[in-house]
Amino acid sequence: MKKNTIPEELRSNCEKCFGLCCVALPYAKSADFAFNKDGGTPCPNLQADFRCGIHNHLREKGFRGCVSYECFGAGQKVSQLTYRGNDWRDHPALAKEMFDVLPRMQQLHEMLYYLNEALCQEEAKSIYRDLQTVVEETELLTNLNSESILSLDISAHRGKVNELLLRTSELVRAKVTLKKNKSKHRKIGRGSDLIAAKLRGADLRGANLRGALLIAADLSGADLRDADLIGADFRDADLSGANLTGCLFLTQAQVNAARGDIHTKLPPALRIPEHWLRVG
Incomplete structure (x- = not known):
């Protein structure tokens, strides 16, 4: 079994991202966000260096939703691998496509996050090989080019992943005597x-x-x-x-x-x- 840690590539690293979540994703004024923002529109708090101007005060400024968002490393993957370091500001023709790729990559990385945790469970050793196979399949999908990522049937792949996660859950929870x-x-x-x-x-x-x-x-x-x-x-x-x-x-x-x-x-x-x- 693997050690129960989160691989670095599945942790968000804003230093290597082009502030994609601050631009690509829409949000509505609510208890989680201080104002409305359309998808594809940069947040006013996003600075020229792609850093958040209020990062250390997000909750106090009314942006609890930002604190609760997790890309699971998809932001830096899209920025540095899929688009090879070409950002949306210097290459505006790529912007919309890049913003469309982000949420799909985020879903794939989220699946990898859960699969990696499943691989750490001693109780799931009977399905370890199946888990590892799906991890490898998912990692290959994250390395595809943008056009291929946009054409993926994410729901179908999630169904395959979820079946193993459910099985893992059943195996782990079965040991508990209530x-x-x-x-x-x-x-x-x-x-x-x-x-x-x-x-x-x-x-x-x-x-x-x-x-x-x-x-x-x-x-x-x-x-x-x-x-x-x-x-x-x-x-x-x-x-x-x-x-x-x-x-x-x-x-x-x-x-x-x-x-x-x-x-x-x-x-x-x-x-x-x-x-x-x-x-x-």
Whole structure:
């Protein structure tokens, strides 16, 4: 099994990107964004060197959505490999195509992120070879030229990947012996609407919380070990003192969207966000 770390190529590196997410992606004025922006339009905060002018103050300035966005390394891949260092400012004819390639590359890199985590699970060793094969297939897709990437059937490939991720989840969660008091949370599962739910101290070990809506939920002190958290929405969820060690498919973006404290236990590959450490 691999060591449970995130490969550098699957971590966003803004230093090697042309600020693609700050231009390509649209957003609407909301609690996550301070104003409307159309796709393909540079954010006013994007500077000439492709850096964000308010990067260290995004949450305070009303851009929590930016803090919660993760490209999984797709930005630098598109910038440096797909387009060989040719940026959209100096090569405007490439701009639209580049902006169209980014979200597709992001999906492929997200799949690689989850697949690499699956390869770290001892319980998934029976499907290790299948996982490795799909990792190699996905990596080849990320190395295609722009025209080929735009013609890919991303949904079909995601279906193949998801089948293995689901199997991994089942194998890992099967080892968990649930306590009897878990029965009061028996209705909690995949895609559950748990917005503002009171789950303080809940025993959610081994739960299937794929795609669950946990917006503003109170999960303080909850036990989420070995839970499948792929796609779970943790915006403003309280993870203070929660135990997420060994949970499956949690991303830094999900952690950044939540609230927590120094007592929150995260997987070793993830870090405590700066805003968790601020008082007030």
